[in-house]
Amino acid sequence: MAGFRESFGLVRNLNWYPKHMNTGLKQMQAKLRSVDCVLEIHDARVPLSGRNPNFSHLLVGDKPHIVVLNKVDLISGESKRKIKEIYEKTVTKNLIFTNCKNDQDPGIKKIVPMVRDMIENSNRYHRAGMEEYNAMIIGIPNVGKSSFINITRAKNLKKATSLKVAPSAGVTKMVHMKVKISNDPIIFLYDTPGILTPRVTDPTAALKLAVCGSFPDHDVGLMLIADYILFTLNRQKNYKYTSLLGLEEPCDCITTALTKGAIHLNKMQQQRSMALGSGLHKKPNFEYMSKMFIEKFRKAEFGKIVLDDLDQFTQFEQCNDDFELKENEVFERSGNN
Ligand SMILES: Nc1nc2c(ncn2[C@@H]2O[C@H](COP(=O)(O)OP(=O)(O)OP(=O)(O)O)[C@@H](O)[C@H]2O)c(=O)[nH]1
Ligand SMILES: [Mg+2]
Structure with a gap:
């Protein structure tokens, strides 16, 4: 497209x-x-x-x-x-x-x-x-x-x-x-x-793993995972998501897709905004929408999809990590346990 x-x-x-x-x-x-x-x-x-x-x-x-x-x-x-x-x-x-x-x-x-x-x-x-x-x-x-x-x-x-x-x-x-x-x-x-x-040296590979749930979703960001799924579906000319989100045509922008989806599925939430005076206004529930989108993908509701391009395979990427880090070299993020 x-x-x-x-x-x-x-x-x-x-x-x-x-x-x-x-x-x-x-x-x-x-x-x-x-x-x-x-x-x-x-x-x-x-x-x-x-x-x-x-x-x-x-x-x-x-x-x-x-x-x-x-x-x-x-x-x-x-x-x-x-x-x-x-x-x-x-x-x-x-x-x-x-x-x-x-x-x-x-x-x-x-x-x-x-x-x-x-x-x-x-x-x-x-x-x-x-x-x-x-x-x-x-x-x-x-x-x-x-x-x-x-x-x-x-x-x-x-x-x-x-x-x-x-x-x-x-x-x-x-x-x-x-x-x-x-x-x-x-x-x-x-x-x-x-x-x-x-x-992880290849951020795109890491995103694919995140789509499959190998990273904690919240650490990566729900919208980012949902966006990568949207990108993948579009690349594979798989537009099954349009009917779920009530879109008239395929869309490549995750914010637009989820906003229209939230309106279609009535997943808007009330929010008080100082910028718009003290009144309440409605905004899309992006967290709910991203989670739902990710879930549907993971349950193969958009189809059976492989994230790697199998036709382009040449060799397994050698990655030079020796996996024998010293204790103080361990990369830690908040929420580790
Ligand atoms: N669709 C599908 N889901 C699976 C299959 N095997 C496991 N799962 C699901 O994948 C998720 C992870 O399964 P686990 O067995 O906890 O995976 P794990 O590799 O032990 O995960 P960690 O202990 O976190 O490293 C669960 O929701 C399982 O139900 C499968 O063959 N097909
Ligand atoms: Mg386990």
Whole structure:
């Protein structure tokens, strides 16, 4: 559409590396010695931006390694095919797509046999006499690590949910006691906190992660997240949002789109304004509107959308963070805990 943005423009750096990530990373490194297999999990909507090869290498080393692309229910079959091709060419063929919201998911059923085979066929281990296998799940915040453990445990052991899950980033704050997910063979899985790069070097990639909930929404800004969603939808010529917001035509300005939407949905709020005398006047409830817009996107109500451009993929961006910051180098924001 003429006049629409070609690029998103300048964005401030989004950094979120609270103390629990630094501590969690150290706990994960300490646990590695007793881990036989690492499961690296990503949100399938950001298969490229969500993966930092340095981080993966740091925690995987030469251990058996499986990549899980979770939230496959939120992407199309065509995107899944392209992601599979990219990962098989550049990362690993040991790849599983999962939907942790569905206990009949075929990907979930493959986990235990795959972990077993990977460990038993690994040269690194002499598994004879081993009574149990330990695996660790790693990934950025909110990709579904805890959900993954809960559902594999429920599926294989018929045992109820044990780990806390929520739609916001930073729910798991420490490396947990290992959780049994299978009896035959006995497999335990360590849940871990979501870890982001200490300094995110690509602000656009960070925004995509923010859209998927890997940063706290309020730290990033609800309007900014909503704007990036609007930009993405327009770039993909997906105008489903117009009927929700009561727009006559697509719009590339988030303030206009949400203002019209607030009028359409009767989400205006009374406000006293000194500038306009002491009277009350109505203004759009931008917080409500942005939240609603973000929620709809996250539930795939505008369609199954991948935020990365899979057709432009060349290689996974190397990011030079060493992840071994000293305590006083930790970047802290207000609200860390
Ligand atoms: N649609 C969909 N949602 C999922 C899936 N897996 C997990 N979720 C949701 O994603 C959100 C985050 O799940 P968690 O399991 O808490 O993610 P986490 O990686 O453990 O998050 P942190 O502990 O904060 O790092 C929750 O709202 C889950 O219900 C999935 O396969 N599909
Ligand atoms: Mg968790």
